[in-house]
Each structure stands twice: as C-alpha cells, then as structure tokens.
Amino acid sequence: MSEGSARSDRETAETPAAAASHVTGNTLIVEDLQTSFFTKAGVVKAVNGVSFGVSKGEVLGLVGESGSGKSVTGFSILGLVDPPGEVVGGSIRFRGRELVGLDDIAMREIRGSRIAMIFQDPMMTLNPVLRIDTQMIEAIQAHSRGSRNAAYARAREVLMKVGIASPDERLRAYPHQFSGGMRQRVAIAIALLNEPDLIIADEPTTALDVTIQAQILYEAQKLCRETGTALIWITHDLTVVAGLADRICVMYAGRDVEQGDVDEVLDHPLHPYTYGLIGSVPSRNRRGRPLHQIPGMTPSLLNLPPGCAFRARCDRASDECLREPPVVEHGENRRARCFHPYPEGSL
C-alpha cells in the first residue's frame, strides 16, 4: 500500500464521527464496534465498543479471557456473525472501505481474498471429504480467473512456504491424514493463497504442543515480515503475544480496556485488569510465591450493569467507577479505559 493512501486513512480516522478517534492503522480501522446477540434471555452485548487499528506488516495481539468478545470481534470484521447476532454499531474500515452494512456479494469478494481467517480448529477450514488440492484450487479459483494448472502451482508454492515438505504428495492427501500441526499449516496456507492484506488468527496455536506452536509462530512471523500482511492474533495467552505482537489490545467484557505497544503494555500496564492478568502468569521471577490473583470471575454479558465491568473485581475501584470510564489517551497509540490507572512503571 502506498504512503498516500495511508495518509488518507488517517485523515478519515480523525473525522469527529466516532467517540474514539485516535485509532491509526493503514490496513484496518475498527471504531467503536458493537456486536450484540439477541437471545431469548435478553441482549448479550458480546462486543460493546472496541476500537483499534492495524497497519501493513504489523501484528496486533487481541488478548482476553473467555467471554471477553475477542473472537466475536474477529468474526464481526469478516461479516461472519450469524443471527441472532448482529453488528449494531460502529465502523470497520478496511483500506478505507466501510465493511459494516456491506452486502453479502461484496463481502464474499473480500473474505478469503483480501481478509482471511485462521481458526483454532483447522477442521473449521478444511472439508474432511475433499483432497487438499481440490480445496486449495477451489479457494484460488473462487477469487481469480487463472487456469487450474496455475492454481495448482500456486497451492504448491504456498504449501512449501509454510514449511510442508513434499507438497505434491501432501496435495493429494485428505485432511485426516495430517497431524494437528500439519493441518494448521495447511489452514494457514489456504489463508495465504490469495495474498490477503489482513489475516485474522483466532487462537491458532492453543490446541498445539509447545514445539509445534513454535513452528507455527515462526511461520506467522516470517509471513508478516516477508509479505507485509497485517495480522490480528486473537489469544488468551499473554506469553504468546509477548513474543509475536508489535501491539496489544486487551479486552474485557466486550470492551477494549487497554492498548499500546507490546513493551509498554506488558512493562507498564495502566488498567488494573491488565495488571492482574500479567501478575497471573506464572513466571520465572515469582517462583513458589503466590500468584497475583484477580478475585471473582468474568461477569455475565447478559444485562451487564452500567459503569466499569471490572469494578467488582478491582481493588482500585471507587464510586466513580459506577459511571462508564472514558477512553483516556496516555501518549501516542496508548489508551486505557480507567478512572484509576496505575501510574507509569508501577509493575
């Protein structure tokens, strides 16, 4: 992407339309995204005001626990939220183009071509009854007009790129003939086929062993560096994004509570939730000592009371927290939603 279009994206980001207006990124800008599920029991606000941006070649770690809305954020970007769920507010701009409200046909052109997704379970991507070559060629020909031979060559090339030896043999195999790590590689290869500008990876290494996870992380990192693809890595595991991500966005109960550069967020967390989350990770320094624990558990998103959703578990909470905390800028690209952030360098 050229320098010029990057600038124009930033200009659009500064329009006074949305409350959070200092989100930057030249590939994707999500502003005040709201996705709700209209269930019989009531409205579940799974994503309730999330803003972030990703630029070319950048890795954004989207971190949160179960029910924080991190996966629904990913699905919302791709327009994969099914009824009773619905994107009810905010905007998702992909290279300057608004994706919220885009019709199915236009969305299908973008999905799998310009934006691709890697799921936790590679069998979400792979069809168990089709050979790998059939699936990969289909994915290419769905978006471009090339010949079958050209598509096959491309599939072979991409498989090599993700570290699969003897690609010709592997292309003729069925998904069940692969191990878990290999399947995830194939899923990544399929995501890469059409050289997307953005890949959304939803916990792709959670089910894998440590040595296999390292192989996948290596491929992901290489990919961003070589092709300049922007990557959103959704995970619950702070340690994974610590090594991989350039920036981190921490989510809690449907909101982005803190974001910034990876070093800033992990070394000087502002939000008490981020602070607690970092303290919860067993690490070399705290061996044998009790871990910092966040009391209680994540609240139900059904009928969430107003104000800060974290206040019941927060030791810094005050009466002020009964109001909705605004997004406060703490320097460039560094934001937190908290009335009582930790001062710099307090970890």
Add this chain to the structure above:
Amino acid sequence: MSADQVPGPMLETRSVTKHFVKHLDLAAKIVRRLGADIQEEIVQAVDDVSLRVSKGEVVGLVGESGCGKSTLGRMVAGILEPTRGDILFRGDSILGAANTQDREAALKVQMIFQDPFASLNPRMRVADIIGEAPLIHGIITRAEFDDYVDEVLDRCGLDASFKRRYPHQFSGGQRQRIGIARALAVKPEFIVCDESVAALDVSIQAQILNLFMELREGLDLTYLFISHDLGVVEHLSDRVVIMYLGRVVESTTTDALFEEPNHPYTQALLREVPRLESRHSEFLPIKGEIPSPLDPPSGCHFHPRCPHAMPRCSAGAPALKEIQPGWMSACHLND
C-alpha cells in the same frame, strides 16, 4: 502419623511399562488366517519409567502429546494397571488392591482431572459428589455428612450454600474447585493433577494454582503435577521430570533444569516456551513432528528431530544415567 517414619520415597514406580493393544477385529483375523501379514497394533504409552516422589515434594511431569504422562499419572492413581513393573506407596505395592489395607493405601492417592466439565457427574448435587466417597469408605458417618461437606467446600474456596446445586450451575473455575474438593474429601496424602489448570482462563488458573499451594501447606500434601505448560510447572514444582514418547529423558531439580537443561529435547522445549519477558522473539523451532507412539523411531526416540544426532543415536537407546547427583538424563552426548 506413624507412617511418616517409613524411610524412602512416598511413592515409587519401578520400571513401569504400559502397552495398549488394539486387538484385531474378526475381518482382520480372517485375513491373517489366510496368510496376510497383519499384526496387532501396540502403543507403547509408557516404557520402563522409574520415578520416586518424596513426601511433601511437588514433582512436575512435563511432555507433549503422546509422551505417556497422563497414562503414567493414571497408573499412579490406580485407574490403570501397568503391563509390567510395580508401583509402591510407602513401600507397599498398590497393584491388585486385594485386601483392606491395600484399598486404604489406594485411597491415599487421588487424582484431579483436566476437564472440569467432563469429570463431574451432571446428575449429582455438589454435596453428594463430595460426600459420597468419604461416606462409603467410613471416613464420616451420615450424621457428620453436612458439616464435613461444608468444611471441605470452605477449604477449597467455595461457599457452603452452593452444595445443593448441580455442576452445570458453576463456572469452569468453580467446577475445578469442586473436583479438588472431591479429591480432598477422602483425606489423601498424594494428589495426581493431570493438566488440572489447562482448561482454565489465566486469571482463574492463578486462583487454582494458589489454592494448590495453600492446600500443600495446610494439608501436607505431595503432588505429581502433570502438565504441558512449562511456566506452570516451573512455578509450582520442586523437581521436574521430562518425558518424550513414553520414556523419561531428563529429571532433576527445577532450578537446575531451567538453568542448564542437559537433554537436547529439554533444551528445545525451554527455548520454545513463550515467556512474558521475551518480546519480539526470533522463533527458531526444532524441525519435525512428534512421531506416532504406534511406531516410535529406533534408538533414541528424539533422534530424527535432534540437532546433535549421531549414527549411534538411531542404533541404540541411551540409558537414563545420573550425570550429577540427583540429575538424570538419557543422552549419548553425556558419554
């Protein structure tokens, strides 16, 4: 307790081996009769593992999928019978459990499972899940039931008013606490934790890990802590045992292992475990997949992936040898 005076390890496995055999079905048997070369498939889940756990110790058992760590844990907890070898608790074999004394010993070893959703009976109330076993084993009487359940729940950080509820009314972290309460209710001395925090969110995982530490102090427990997560094991364990494809490759104190791992597999694992402190990492993974335990590589199981592999590594398996007092490693490089 007078049993404390018994010298030697609290729990010991002696050359324990477990094979799982996939028996041939009728069709395969007929085909074999007709002369086809069909063998029964044998998984060598655990291969000649000797382990000693002293009283009050926390031993971390680490390995990737298919390394046999869960199978070993299940044998220690008395859920599976080993194919060969012996398991001793306080010097007595727990295998067979023919008489009352043996059964009492078996009760002293309890297990906490990975999945807090699958390990609790959904049709039983919490009070019954926790109180059933101590009642049957005569640890408590019917009259003491309610007070006892309250006490165990409280110890595990659960509100006693929850005891009339069913498991589905609890969150994952709370269910894991119920699983812990169930194990503690029969007053065990040795707990096998099989990936007991793997399914939990980070903040809940920290709560449960802290609970394990508190219980260890308060009840004088000994743990065999099975996990794939080196960070958790490092935090909790006094000693670490690393397994790869059914065999122990290295075992030593936690400090020594994380300071200066000896076995190439341990080195690779430690290098590749993601850490909060390592930012913008260069990932340099070891090559290759974990081989199938159905058909493990010859010699040292790790040799196809090992950067230091020599011809003799594929020829013969290295013995698990003491390289320093209390430090065992199975690698030809140590010769």
